[in-house]
Amino acid sequence: MAVKGLNRPVIPFMAYLLAAILLAMTPAICLIPLVDSVEVWQGLEANTRDLRAQTESGILLSMGLVDTGLKLFDNTLNHEMEEAFGPVVAEYERAEGNPGAMDLSRVREELDGRMEIYIINESGVIEYTTYLPELGYDFREIPYFYDRITEIRLGGFFSADRVVAGIPTGEFRKYAYLPSPDHRYLLELGLAPSEFHESRMALKYGDAVRELVNLNPEILKIRIFDCLGTRIVGEECPDDDRRLSLVRQAYRERTTLEVENATARELTRYLFVDLSDNDYASDMSMVVELTYTTKAAEEKVAGMFARQGGVLLFGFALIGCLCAVAMHSLIRPVRNFVEDVDLIASGDLDHPVRVGGSEELVHLGESVSAMVGSLKETIQRVRASEEAIIRHSHTLEEQVRERTADLEESNRMTTLLLDIMRHDISNANNVANLYADLLATEIEEEAEAELLRRAKAGLAKSIEIARDVNTIQHIEGGLPSPGPVDLDRIIRAEIERSPGARITYTGRPVEVLADDLLSEVFTNLIGNAVKFGGPEVGITIRVEELGEEVVVSVEDDGPGIPDAVKPRLFERLSRGTYKESGTGLGLYICRMLITRYGGEIRVEDRPEGGTAIRFSLRRAGTGGEP
Structure with missing residues (x-):
């Protein structure tokens, strides 16, 4: 195969690689404005933090100065309040230490009605006062304050407080404290705000900090x-x-x-x-x-990034145009090469390969030409192999059809034999059981009667096996999709078919998704309860409606199921440890049916003794119905 373009100037691939590297470095240069933007943003954040710190530091300082001024004013009232305790202490001594005998109203009038009197007991409760709204307040609700006034009561010295808001009422008063002579009570005076309101209100915390706040626009x-x-x-x-x-x-x-x-x-x-x-x-x-x-700072940052983003977009657009021109020149020989290879790949193995540009592409064209020649030879060999494979596949298909026909015939024969066995064995079992019942009325000796009972037990197990096989055949053979079934009707029908069992059931009609084989579940569960619990076993059937699910429980007060048996209880041919154990298919069929209906079945121990088999069914008409 001829290769065109061999006489054109050969440019080393390194030249193209160098051009690509230069183009790749250009975007990195455009990142410089972005780095500057990040630095500006960080500086803006630092300035914002500094302004906040200065504002908050100024607030703390201003409030400290205002509090100092208020403290100086509050202290000017201390001497007046200390002297006012004289009449209070005199009245306390006159009442011989009994606050209930003190005439607090008279003492208040003696103080020109300017101060309220409080008597606080050792539990921190205002027991007596001339200001009734605060009567009975318990200072133990403020632990640190209670500890402080207790210290004053036991210390025996006058203590002036600040002008503060009364805790129960919120009214501002100047308070002072003096322990009673016997230290059993703490005497307290509260100067009314009318005495100092205008003078003290000249200093306000809000006014002190607002000037600082106005300097910070954030x-x-x-x-x-x-x-x-x-x-x-x-x-x-x-x-x-x-x-x-x-x-x-x-x-x-x-x-x-x-x-x-x-x-x-x-x-x-x-x-x-x-x-x-x-x-x-x-x-x-x-x-x-x-x-x-944070809106102002965020808007500044957003504007800055928008401007820088515009610059970057312009730079990227310019570089993109330059790259497009360079790449067009770079990939044109490659595009020609790809077009030739596509024609060869489509089946034109005689099409020549056009190659120009770098030396490496020329060598690649020669290699492709050699590969196409080798490919022609390989195709010829493959076609010969395909013909042999086709001949062999025809023979294999014929063998498969023959094996399939034999398998279908064997399957039909198996089904026929199962139907004959189920029908004839069931009839023979029923006849033998009938004759056994007739024979039981004629036998009088206990030994012969015991042998007959054993024979009947064997017949009963054979009948149970035939019924289980029939049920499994129905399930495996394919049944219509589950449809609405009256669960209450099926349960009551099964109860009527078990007249000798002690069954408790108080349900009501509810439709679930199942079919007529649902009765087999109750037949097996009730039969197992009677078989293992005896004729006196108590059976309870419960039905709970839980949204789209209906949960059914069949419980008995029998001997229960050993823990070793529970993990494989619903497996095929799994039997219990009791001598009454059956074929091992009953509970397996229950699980097959409940699973087919879209539910789950499990076994639990009853707290009061016995066994509870619980299974769930989908409720009809709730979206789960097919």
């Missing part, structure tokens, strides 16, 4: 909560219950928590502001909730 809202989780600054939110749990967690753990809402593009941080002071019973610490928006 903050959407700010809220401040006290140690009890009460919101003192900010508006109510729809999900306040969830947020309140985070506030209490931040206060309990005395740390900062962070929650991100990717859907709303928001970041919420809960800052714990430690304002605790061992000089006061109340903890003034707070939790600041800051909600940041």
